[in-house]
Amino acid sequence: MKVNIINQSKHALPSYQTPSSAGMDLRANLDSSIVLKPLQRALVPTGLYLELPNGYEAQIRPRSGLAYKHGISIVNSPGTIDADYRGEIKVLLVNLSDQDFVVEDGERIAQMVVARHETVEWQESLSLTETERGAGGYGSTGVK
Numbered sequence: 585m586k587v588n589i590i591n592q593s594k595h596a597l598p599s600y601q602t603p604s605s606a607g608m609d610l611r612a613n614l615d616s617s618i619v620l621k622p623l624q625r626a627l628v629p630t631g632l633y634l635e636l637p638n639g640y641e642a643q644i645r646p647r648s649g650l651a652y653k654h655g656i657s658i659v660n661s662p663g664t665i666d667a668d669y670r671g672e673i674k675v676l677l678v679n680l681s682d683q684d685f686v687v688e689d690g691e692r693i694a695q696m697v698v699a700r701h702e703t704v705e706w707q708e709s710l711s712l713t714e715t716e717r718g719a720g721g722y723g724s725t726g727v728k
């Protein structure tokens with residue numbers, strides 16, 4: 585699928601790291617590095633602007649390596665990029681470790697997965713179909 589993109593960053597377009605990757609890594613586009621103190625968050629610019637087709641969204645997800653090695657995650661994970669959004673894609677990083685983390689210009693800070701979504705029209709009803717699960721949840725099926 586072809587998607588229009590404007591790249592105002594200093595970096596190459598996001599790309600899949602392997603042929604069957606679901607996500608493309610996003611790079612920070614910074615004039616100078618950012619220091620994230622423990623529990624601090626920052627809205628990190630990418631310099632990218634998308635025009636997703638209707639019926640698609642982009643999800644901004646953490647990278648597991650940064651999460652595991654440095655406790656870096658995304659506050660609103662997965663971030664939602666709406667098809668009608670024309671602003672800059674930004675990544676809301678948070679440092680969940682007990683050490684400072686430095687975000688460098690050009691660093692791959694997150695990954696973006698483009699996915700289809702449905703647009704729902706509500707059909708208001710007085711009752712719902714019965715199921716085996718019913719209202720059970722939150723561990724209702726046990727732990728083993």
Ligand SMILES: O=c1ccn([C@H]2C[C@H](O)[C@@H](COP(=O)(O)OP(=O)(O)OP(=O)(O)O)O2)c(=O)[nH]1
Pocket residue numbers: 644660662663664665666667669672673674675676
């Ligand atoms: O991680 C994110 C999440 C969102 N956005 C942009 C694209 C998205 O389409 C828009 C709005 O996001 P969202 O709906 O999550 O935020 P909101 O707090 O509900 O703001 P709004 O009232 O503008 O929808 O912000 C990003 O750049 N990065």
Ligand SMILES: [Mg+2]
Pocket residue numbers: none
């Ligand atoms: Mg919103």
